[in-house]
Amino acid sequence: MKLVKSLLLGSAAGLTVVAGAQAADLPIKKAVPVEYVRICSAYGAGFFFVPGTDTCLRVSGRARFEAGYSQSYQRGGNNGDLMGYRGLGRLNLDARTQTAYGTLRAFVRFELASRTGAYLNSGTQQRIGNAFPALGVDTFGRAQQYVNVDKAFIQFAGLTAGRASSFYDFYSHDFEIIGSSLGSDVASTNLLAYTATFGQGFSATISVEDPIFRKNPLFGTATVGNAASQFAVFTAGASNLSPVVATNAAGVPIGEAFYDLRQTSRMPDFVGALRYDAAWGSAQVSAAVHELNAGNAASVLTFGGATIAAGSVVTPRVNTEYGWAVQGGLKFNLPFIAAGDALYLQGSYGEGASMYTGYSAYIGSYTASAAVTQGSNFAPFFVDAAVNPLTGKMELSTSWTVVGSYLHYWAPEWRSAIIGSYGEMTFGKTSRNLLGGLNFNGLGNPVNSPGAFLFSSALRDTSQVVAGANLIWSPVKDLDIGLEGLYTRVDLKGGGRVIDVNKAPGAVAAGVNGAGLPVNAAGAVLPTTNYADTFQVRMRVQRDF
Template structure:
C-alpha cells in the first residue's frame, strides 16, 4: 500500500514537471502599458498632453443665465410689440490644441455656442440672417422664442497665418466690458477669414486679412422692400416685387415734376469679392494701440432684368422695351450692374490703469466709414443686416441704416457716411467687485439728394398705375423717417460680483436715445394709417403726432460660470 502511494505521488510530480517545461517554452503575455495623462506646462494652466501625441489640449467652457427688462409701451399690432421681459440660457465649449514645431506653435481653436432665448429683443435677427438661429413658429411665438447653435470659432494658426472662423481683425474694443454690447463700434466676433500677421518685435505687429463680405453687408436701400407706405414710415411689402430687393428709378417726368415712368433696379448685393482689412498694432505693459482700415465691395445688379412698371397714363407693362431703355440711357442710367468701393478706418487705444486699482483699464475708439456701417458699428444696437429698425419693439419711428442708396434720378450708387466714438472704463472696487461705465455717439448720413429724389417715387412702388405720388404732398414726406440722417447715443454701466474664482453675478443698465439730426417724424405709436390721401384731413384735425427723438432703457441681470 505504501509502495502504491509513493508511485502515484511520483507520477504526479513527473507530470507537473513536464507541464512546467512546456509552459516555459510558450511566449509570455504581458499587460498593456498604461499611459497616464501628463500635464503640459508650456502654454499655461489647464493644458495636458493628448495620450500618444506631443499635442497639448485645453478644454474649457461657460454656462450663462440672463434675465432682462426692455422698456416698451407700444402694444400696436406687430411681432413682439408690448413684450418687456427677456430670458436667455447659453452654453459654450472651447477646445484649444497646440503643438510645438520647427516653425513655432501650431494651434487649432474651436468654440461652439448654443442658446435658448425668449422675450423682447432677446431674439436675434443677426444670428437668424446668417442661419445660426431658429425661431419658434406660431402667432404668439414668432419673434419671441429662438434657439441657436453657432460655430463661434474654428481657426488654425501657424507661422503667422490665421485661417478659418475667427473674430475680425478690424475690431479692437468690441464691447469688451459690456453685457449687451450696444455701444456703437465694430464687433464681428465670428467671420470667415484668411490672414497673415507679422511681428516686428518690441510689441509692434501688422496684419493683412481677407474676410468674408457677407458678414459686413448692411443692404443697399430698397424701396420695394419697404412697400408703398414707406413715405409715412409704415411697414409693408411691395405686392409685385415681394421676392426681390428692388428700388425704383425715374425714367421720365411730367411737366409738373411727377414721375410718369418707373424702372426697377436690382439692389441685392452679391458676394463678388472679399473685404480686405489691414491693421497696425502695438502692445506693451501700459496697454495697446491699433489702427485698422478696410475696403469693401458695394454692388448692385441690372436695372433692366425685372422689366418696368408704368404709372400715370402709361400702359402696363413696358418690359425691356427699346423706348424704356432709350429713356433710361437719356438720363444716364445704364442697364448693367454697378460696383463701387466702400471703406472704413478706425483708431483705438487701451490704457491699463493699475495705479487706480489692479485690473483697471480705459478704452477709447473712433471710426469713420463710407458704405461700411457695420465697420463703424452704427448698427450695433438698433440691428445689423437690416435697412431700418427701432431700438425697441414697436418704437415710434425707424432708424435707417443702409450702406448705400441708388439715386432714382441718376441710377448711381451713393454711399452712406457714418462715424462712431466710444469710451469705456473698467474699475475694480475690490478684487471680487468690479464695474464698468461706457458711452458712445454715432451718426448715419445719407448721400446728398438721395432722399429728395426718392420722394418722386413714393406712391408708385406699390404697383398700381395712376397712384398719387408723395411729391404731391411734400408735407407728408417731410415727416417720413425714410433715409433721414440720424444719430444715436448709448450709455450704460454694470456692477459684477465674483464671490469665487470664475463666477460672475452682475447687473447692467443701458440708456438709448435715437433721433433725427433735423426735423420731425410721425410718431407711429400715436398715429397710424397715414397716407397721401388722408394726411391733410388728419393734420387739420390734430391727429398727426410727431417727435424728433425718443428714449429707451434696458436692464439685464447675469449669472455666469467659466471653467
C-alpha cells in the same frame, strides 16, 4: 503492491515537475501599460497632452443665465414683452502642437442658447442664420434657439484661416454684460489673414474677410406692378424691384429699368491693421474696403407698363461702389488706480460701411431700419447707400462713432464698468428727394402727399447715444453675478420731425395744414416727434471653466 504504488506516485510527481517546468518556460503576455494624461505646461494652465500624440489640448467653457427688463410702448403684434431671458452654454477646444515653424493651433468654439422675450430674442442673430425662431401662436417671434460655430480657425506661422473675429475690430464690448455700445464687434466671420510681427510689440495684419457679415442693405424705391411707392425696405424673399429711368440711344427717357438691390457676394472685404502691444496697454489702427453691388436689370418697361423691345433702349446699370472705413483704438492698463483697471478709447469713420463703424450695433444690423425698443416713436435707418432713381448711381451714407469704456476694481471680488458712446449717420439729400418726390409713371408727380414725404423717417439723418454702467460680484474664481443699466437715445439731425408711430400706429400724413403740421385724411393733426429713447436693466450669472 508497495512497489507499484511507489512507482505510480513517483511518476505523477515527475509529470507534475515537468509540466511546471514547461509552464515556466512559456512566454507571459504583458498587460498594455496605462498611459496617463500628462500635463502640458508650454501654453499655460489647463493644457494636457492628447494620449499618444505631441498635441496639447485645453477644454474650457461657460454656462450663463441672463434676464432683462426693457420698456415697451406698443402692444400690437409681437410687441408688449417687458422681460426677456436667455440660457447659454459655450464649449471651447484649443489644440496646439509645436513644430519647426512655430506653434500650430486649432481653436473651435460652440455656442448654444435659448432666448425669449424683449431684446434677448435677437433679430440680428436670426437675420444672419445664427438663431432659429419658434413658430407657435404665443412664441412666434418671441422665442428662439441660438446655434453657432462661433470660432473655428487654424493659426500657423502667422496665418489665420477659418471663422474668427474680424481683424478690423479692437474694443469688442469687453467690459459690458451684454455688448451694447456703438462700435464694430463682428465676433464671427470667415477670413484668411496673415500677421507679421516685428518685435518690440509691433504687428501688422492683412485680412481677406467674408463680406456677408458686413452688409447692411441698399435703399431704393419699391414697386407694386408699375406703380412706384415712396420708400422701400428690402426684405429677404420679397420681389422688391427698384426702378431707374431707362433712356434710348439719344439719352431720352423712355421707361424704367427694374433692379433687385439685394447685394451678392462677389468680392471679399479687404482689412488691414497695425497694432502695438506693451505693458501699458495696446493701440491699433485699422482700415477696410467693402464692395456695394447690384445685379443687372430684371425687366425694362415703358412708363405705361408695356415691355420695351430688345435693342431699343440703353439700359442703365446700377454702378458698383466701394465703401470704406478707418478706425483707431487705445487701451490703457491702469494698475496704479487698482489691479485690473483698464480704459478703452475708440473712434471709427466710414462711407457706405455702417457695419464697420458700428452705428447699428445696438439697435439692429443686417436690416434697413430698426427701432430702439418695441413700439418706439420711429425707426432710424442704417442703409449703406441709396440708389439715385435718375442715374442709377449709389449715394453712400456716412457714419462715425466714438466709444469710451472704463473698468474699475473696487476690490478683487467687486468691479464696475462705465460705458459711453456717441455716433452720427447721414444720407445724401439728392437720393432722398428724388425717391420721395418722383412718380416714375409720370416723371414728376408726387407718389404720395408732400406730408408723407416730409414726415417719414426714411433716409433721415440721425445721431445716437448709448450709455450704461454695471456692477459685477465675483464671490469665487470664475463666477460672475452682475447687474447693468443701459440708456439709448436716437435724435433727428438738422431739425424736422417725423410721425410718432407710438401714439399713431400706422399713420401716414395725407397732407399738411396751414401751420405746416401733418394731418390725416380727416384733417386731424397727427402727433410728431424728433427723438426716440429707451432704458433697460439686465442681469447675469456666469460660470467659466
